[in-house]
Amino acid sequence: MKIIHLTDTHFGYTGQKIYQRSPKNALEKAVESINLEHGDADMLIITGDLAHAGHPEAYANLQSTLSQLSIPYHLVIGNHDDRPTLSKTFSTFEFDENGFAQKCIQTEQGLFILLDTVKEGTHAGYYCEKRFDWLKTQLEANAGQSVYLFMHHAPFDTGIPAMDAISLDKTHSLQLGELLDHYSNVKHIFFGHYHRPIAGQWRGIAFSTLRGMNHQVRLDLHDKHMIQGNFEEPQYCVVLLENDRTLVHYHDYMYETEEFEIGNPLEAHI
Numbered sequence: 001m002k003i004i005h006l007t008d009t010h011f012g013y014t015g016q017k018i019y020q021r022s023p024k025n026a027l028e029k030a031v032e033s034i035n036l037e038h039g040d041a042d043m044l045i046i047t048g049d050l051a052h053a054g055h056p057e058a059y060a061n062l063q064s065t066l067s068q069l070s071i072p073y074h075l076v077i078g079n080h081d082d083r084p085t086l087s088k089t090f091s092t093f094e095f096d097e098n099g100f101a102q103k104c105i106q107t108e109q110g111l112f113i114l115l116d117t118v119k120e121g122t123h124a125g126y127y128c129e130k131r132f133d134w135l136k137t138q139l140e141a142n143a144g145q146s147v148y149l150f151m152h153h154a155p156f157d158t159g160i161p162a163m164d165a166i167s168l169d170k171t172h173s174l175q176l177g178e179l180l181d182h183y184s185n186v187k188h189i190f191f192g193h194y195h196r197p198i199a200g201q202w203r204g205i206a207f208s209t210l211r212g213m214n215h216q217v218r219l220d221l222h223d224k225h226m227i228q229g230n231f232e233e234p235q236y237c238v239v240l241l242e243n244d245r246t247l248v249h250y251h252d253y254m255y256e257t258e259e260f261e262i263g264n265p266l267e268a269h270i
């Protein structure tokens with residue numbers, strides 16, 4: 001099964017530049033690239049910060065751009081998003097019984113669980129008891145199949161201290177970790193928020209995140225007080241999910257480079 005993971009679109013109102021850049025332009029090019037190269041993917045999932053400041057026009061612009069996609073898409077909420085405005089624009093946006101933007105998607109490869117880690121008024125992540133109980137119920141009911149989690153904030157430190165300061169609440173991360181320790185069927189956590197390509201494992205669960213559509217976070221493992229940005233190229237991930245492996249291919253789709261033939265892999269060459 002093939003899916004596309006993309007994150008942090010940070011859309012603004014019409015014509016608005018975010019840090020002097022146009023996130024709409026970057027997403028339009030991503031949509032073109034996905035349609036051309038990966039139209040056989042089952043879906044696209046965007047892991048939050050859909051808008052830069054939750055503006056209604058930003059969501060309308062995002063919806064308009066995503067309407068050009070040839071594959072279905074699903075959205076995760078991020079700290080820059082506004083839950084009520086988001087739900088008004090995207091009529092298909094689903095909520096759990098407590099009004100949080102959490103849902104499950106049953107796929108041929110297992111269950112995708114999309115989590116809501118947003119708390120109004122803070123950029124840090126939050127996972128309250130109600131959301132936690134909802135997740136616990138989903139995990140208990142689906143212990144017999146592979147589970148993949150999609151969320152905005154990571155439930156662990158990434159080593160970039162200025163971003164870790166607005167990671168998922170430490171107590172909630174610990175609770176989540178202790179819950180996930182009981183489930184060997186949770187295969188991978190896909191998240192956004194960090195605007196950088198980062199992959200590894202946490203408590204035995206593989207994870208990956210990637211650059212955003214507009215602006216990026218510089219690799220700075222020292223600065224605790226300021227999030228340092230840059231304009232490395234946006235990317236999306238082509239994710240191949242199989243029974244025995246998960247493959248995450250990072251695609252810097254806007255990077256222009258000369259292309260050439262290296263050689264036939266089955267022929268001996270120097």
Ligand SMILES: [Fe+2]
Pocket residue numbers: 008010048049078080193194195212
């Ligand atoms: Fe973001």
